[in-house]
Amino acid sequence: MSPGDLGLVLKPFIFLDLVNFDARHGQTRFGMHPHSGIATLTFMAQGDVRYADSTGQAGVLPEGGVEWMQAGGGVWHTGEPVGEQPGQGFQLWVALPAALESAPAFSRYLAPSEVPRVGPVRVLLGRYGAVHSAVEAPSAMTFLAVTLAQGERWRYTPPAGHTVAWVAVASGRLLAGEPIATGELVSFAPSETAIDFIAGTDTRFVLGSAVPHPHPLVMGTYSVHTSADALDRGETEIRRIRQSLRAAGQLA
Template structure:
């Protein structure tokens, strides 16, 4: 009797997850400006591409610069409507003193949130603490039509009250189940991240967040093996794929940066000198309110607090 032949099932070929290509950088800028402020984005340029993110300043002032600014009267008071401003400190400290919000200090990761809505005048609501260097970012967000001429508000959130996930402070929105106390519109994430030399960070944008960018204030940051690193002073814009970002502090010092992702703002931008709105009519309403508040500001006279701040006029 001839035995029946048996055939073993060959082992399955090993499977490998495809290596994800780095998310492409489609634009890189070092902005423009002089002195202690560098304008990285304005509503009339990159703001059109990255809305609801429409404006970004990187500011950096040593003590000599701070004294010179104070001698010239500091930042002038100016108006806004239709936007929210988010000021985050990356080094140093600033003090706030507001009858409606109390007194305190904003240091690394602390935030001033101001929703201008239908109109505010501001510019002197915080003063620099006694520090050798003050550095940070001011960001503007275009508001949705339901809020652009609505009530305004200001909040000062000290660093200890800002939530964190690993190396990331969640300034706006929600990341890995950690939600910011900043009352921003939905569909926007804004993180402040510090990585030690060689440390990596992976960011998976939420569904629909096809807008993506980052800006570096300190150090050197790799965004992918085939792309040049982003260094201090750089802002880079990513393609609209919504793909994961794989980042690494590639220098021999920590990398400090802010990162934004969002669902695209669906409205055209209608611009005034200090205002961004969704329509010509909304802009007209906002600018008329600003003029009215300007007359009130003039009539009120000196509004300085004992600590030298001037509260936001809403």
């Protein structure tokens, strides 16, 4: 999913990447790069990642942890694998509403113990049943990581107004009216109807649902805003931060 294709249909969810890396082969995937107008959520299903960002935060995001980077008016961040264990995770981009797209950037890094669990579900963003994520969603949306054993069934009932829904499989095989294989993303027809899942094998997947994002997507290279003016402000701030990082020796 990217802002120029499925992101137009599934907004506020506008980008999803299933990230696989192996430190033994120098695969970092997350060099220092900027964003504005969006928030990114990185969930590490396997492996640890060392992170740093231009808000001044740095550390290690352990397996099962979550990085929330609300880029707002502009931010730079980076990450690299720790140790020799191969890693896998999802990075999601979320379009911010107009009131937040130019706000100061902030980040939050959650240890695995801070990510709520309900049965097979980890609540990465939003709410599931009576459980809320530790990170406040910028608009009405839910993002879940789910692990099912072979043959296990699970039903997801979207909250009221969540007519956008999709699922992406990290490993295994899932049935949701049709088979969904490893690496595939499937979007569902606009509806608030419950969705039933059956695991064809041991399966790990993520699911998103939301109230539709009402704004257009105005795109830059790493930025997505609701207007050309907001995009211009974001890219100006990105250039300013780049100069500061270079002056500090943190960026080539």
